[in-house]
Amino acid sequence: MPQPIEDPSRILRTRFEAAITAAFPEIPGPVDPVITPSRQPRFGDFQCNAAMSLAKQLGKSPREVAAAIAARVDLADVAEPLTDASIAGPGFINITLRGEALAASVMAMDSPGTLSDLGVTRDENPTTVVVDLCGVNLAKSMHVGHVRSTVIPDAIARTLERLGHRVIRQSHVGDWGLPIAMVTTRLMDELQAGRVLAESVTLDRLERLYRSAQAECERDLKGLEAVRRHGLGPKIEAEVQAQVETATEKFAGARETLLRLQSHDPATVRTWRLIYDVTMDACLKTCARLHANVTAEHTAGESSYAEELGPLVEDLLARGIAEPDQGAIVVRAEGLEVPCLVRKSDGGFLYATTDLAAIRRRVRSLGASRIIYGVDIRQSLHFRQVFAAAVKAGYAALPGGGVARLEHAAFGTVLGSDGTPFKTRSGDTAKLSDLLEEAVARARRVVDERSASLHEEQRALIAEAVGIAAIKYMDLSTDRTKDYVFDFDRMLAFEGNTGPYLLYALVRTRSIFRKAAEEGKDGGWRGSTIVIGEPAEKSLALTLLRYGQVVESVAETLEPHRLCAYLIELAAAFGLFFDQCKVIHAPDDTTRRSRLRLCDLTGRVLADGLETLGIPTVDRM
Ligand code: ARG
Secondary structure, eight states: OOOOOSOHHHHHHHHHHHHHHHHOTTSOSOOOOOEEEOSSGGGOSEEEOOHHHHHHHHTSOHHHHHHHHHHHOOOTTTBOOOOGGGEETTTEEEEOBOHHHHHHHHHHHOOTTSSEETTEEOOSSOOEEEEEOOOOBTTOOOBTHHHHHHHHHHHHHHHHHHTTOEEEEEBOOBOOSHHHHHHHHHHHHHHHTTSSOGGGOOHHHHHHHHHHHHHHHTOOHHHHHHHHHTTOOHHHHHHHHHHHTTTSHHHHHHHHHHHHHHTTOHHHHHHHHHHHHHHHHHHHHHHHHTTOOOOGGGBOOGGGGHHHHHHHHHHHHHTTSEEEETTEEEEOOTTOSSOEEEEOTTSOBOHHHHHHHHHHHHHHTSOOSEEEEOOBGGGHHHHHHHHHHHHHHTTTBOTTSSBOEEEEOOBOOEEOTTSSBOOOTTSSOOBHHHHHHHHHHHHHHHHHHHTTTSOHHHHHHHHHHHHHHHHHHHHHHSOTTSOEEOOHHHHTOSSSSSHHHHHHHHHHHHHHHHHHHHTTOOOSOTTOOOOOOSHHHHHHHHHHTTHHHHHHHHHHHOOTHHHHHHHHHHHHHHHHHHHHSOSTTOSSHHHHHHHHHHHHHHHHHHHHHHHHHTOOOOSOO
16 A cells, blocks of 8 residues: 655655665765656656765766665655666656555545645644735725735735634734824815715825825925935835925924824814725725735724834833934944934834834734735835844844744736836826726626626626636736736736636536536545546646645745646646546546546645635636
């Protein structure tokens, strides 16, 4: 009975490592046996490529080294015996797995309810991870960039949850500070003048107020230029923008409003709350439509830290972590070319101050040992400053020793077809809710055409899933640090590297069962023996067995595009299998059952992968 292995490359690694140590005890361990999948099936399924580098260390010929390893490696239960012909070129060792061993592994990964469900092994030492996501700003509607800040970290959070970790999502909403106070002041004026009723305030109206408030902030350009010359980044720039404009009356008014907010003045707080509710209501609705797990309980806005900032800066000063600098307070840390500004000379706090308070709360109160920020790459300097300052201040120190892992999962910009940041035809930043609407409407046209026989309601549900899947997949499948071009036609194609293609592949794995049932051939496959014979079965099995490893790599690298690429490969391997191997009309019952089980397993891995990415699925289309 071959031993069930879940991931052949893993077991090959162990076996070859042991063989290398046995053959060359003089080499200090551990040695990487360099196991890679073969490029071409005729060379077998995997290769061990360690002989070349070992030969250099040992002063021997690589083929001689390869032969010594091949003679000692124990593969009887998993692979065909190695022969002279297994050693190729300068010393590659080609390995061909045995069908039974592969089949046993596939059956082992298909054991629901076990620790290793679908080959994904739950972490034995689950950790608490805070994932910072969404982070909208009050009085602004979500735009295309928020797909990224919501969808990427949500996929990362789901991946960590899939691996058994405890994830706490935190939406660091921009709901505090002078710009918000300005909008609050203006809205209070409007309400008082009776120009608008509280119950009819819309996000559009708030956005207009925000924009005119912002225009005022932008007046003193001279002071700003200095900041730009020092390259402090857009966030600080915006803040200093506020700093240089102390003179105007509006600013004075906003400052007073901020003070009234800080002292909980009921009328001011009520107006602020109205802005908050209108914004968050729209935001959470969009998140729900995006099939992203971001709800009210995840909101921890900047305002929730407001009272901690004064004492925090005092703490930093008292312990010599921060120091005065021309009236302001900064934290200098090794490796930081620009110090982290935590209090302005006028006494105001900054974006960075709030993020320091957030790290402290996340580590000390929420118990996080890892914090992941899904935020625009243009904020890289900010996060380097904040991380360095938090570590220096001891705010990231873990109770058991060591420091929390602080990671910026940075993403690039969404571009239009002209290569500049995506805008609507009229040149405005496109509203996310409109884009989702359009994606679904376009998907609807395709679904109406392709699935005309389905009920109206069903078609609406399918179009919703296809449209959202298209947008999310396009976002998740590009290397997150890169910019990408937002293109409805490309994302909605049913062929190629797209969300709809994956949904379609999933549906194919399911529709075969409906067809089998119609022919009375759907029985007996559950728990049946899997047989791996045909090359297409073998490559499907090999692809299936990689799933767990891919999920783990996403948790490690924070790169959901790896899972996207894997699912496309799996869909392709399934397509080939489907073309080349008869399922319902297989030559015999054992084969039919085995193939039905492979279809079912492929469908569950596709569905699990899509769910892990946060991409909605459908049963038919
Ligand atoms: N509100 C911020 C912005 O629009 C994003 C918040 C990101 N999270 C954080 N902890 N800084 O730029």
